[in-house]
Amino acid sequence: MQKNYGIKFIGIGTALPSKVVKNTDLEKLYDTTDEWIYQRTGIRERRVVEEGKESGFSLSTQAAKKALSMSGVSPADLDLIIVATATPDNLYPSMSCLLQGALGANSAIAYDLSAACSGFVYAVITAAQFIYCGTYKNILVVGLDIHSRFMDWSDRSVSILFGDGAGAVVLQSTLAASDEILGYSMQSQADSKSDLVLTNHNIFYPARNVKISPNFTKMNGKAIFEFGLKIIPETINKTLAPTSLKISDFDYLIPHQANKRIIDSAAKKLGFPNEKVISNIEKVGNTSAASIPLALKDAMDTKKIKVPCKMLWVGFGAGLTWGTVAVNWNLKL
Ligand code: UT7
Secondary structure (H helix, E strand, O other): OOOOOEEEEEEEEEEOOOEEEEHHHHOOOOOOOHHHHHHHHOOOEEEEOOOOOOOHHHHHHHHHHHHHHHHOOOHHHOOEEEEEOOOOOOOOOOHHHHHHHHHOOOOOEEEEEOOHHHHHHHHHHHHHHHHHOOOOOEEEEEEEEOHHHHOOOOOOOOOOOEOOEEEEEEEEEEOHHHOOEEEEEEEEOOOOOOOEEEOOHHHHOOOOOOOOOOOOEEEOHHHHHHHHHHHHHHHHHHHHOOOOOOHHHOOEEEEOOOOHHHHHHHHHHHOOOHHHEOOOHHHHOEOHHHHHHHHHHHHHHOOOOOOOEEEEEEEEEOOOEEEEEEEEEOOOO
16 A cells, blocks of 8 residues: 555553452352463463443543553544444443543544454554555554453353453554554454354343343354464464565564463464563453553563564454554654
């Protein structure tokens, strides 16, 4: 595509709920152990919103305010807000419109994007198109998911994995020659076997006096595991094919934090040494659309990454959806 402008990342902010749910807490809910969960997933604990105190709205607002404050962009100067989420507080109004109100971003257009765990990558790529063609200058992208509300806390095959959180970045237009996005790709394919599904039962049982089943995430863990392993190398290769870049040109890999075993196996296949693979899944679990910005910000805070650097962000999840953004990251704390 003809790029009239380039993208610069100028702010990042994250937010986690205060309540910690450890694997040892889950041992009290069903037959499992801390050791089993840690060995199979790399997770020790996750954060979960406290009803009435925290919500998707409160987390996305906190993350967005931090990202905006770092960027120096005033909410009034935002042109577009995209919240990537599959677990919004309401079906409508959108999380983005609520966030627009909370920030006072009165000149912005605001809409949500639903691509489950690929949401952050999809939203960054979508935002980039508006900047490349010169439509917008300042864009806020938020990855947000509150899976705990849609979790069957008696199902040990799913509830061990997910945690709640939000992560935001601010993108600004710059010269095309200084574009910090080095390449990207997005793909999707219908999940014909329903391997990862969160059904809105209210849609199917609208009549009164009909017992409504709760909305719970259902997952074929093995199938999604195989899918993740397969697509991570494929999407990176597809992203880099039209560029002159090789995998060895990248300093860090930040994959969606689905399961540490998926991350480690994919990194090994790609030849990424451990120290170049960013993961914070141990502390937060799988936070879906928030996982990449949460892992990135954690790596910045704990000085696991040296800036400037080249990074690969890889998202994959329900839909099925997947995609990669190759980034030249210059943002320092
Ligand atoms: O964001 C994208 C979405 N999700 C993912 O990426 C998830 C991908 N998949 C996974 O992470 C893994 O499939 C899980 C962690 C969910 C499950 O791990 P697994 O190694 O695939 O376990 P499994 O389902 O094959 O179960 C192995 C055994 C079974 O017992 P038997 O049949 O061998 O006797 C399960 O009943 O482990 C048992 N099991 C458990 N045991 C203790 C399943 N869950 C648990 C548990 N604690 N929580």
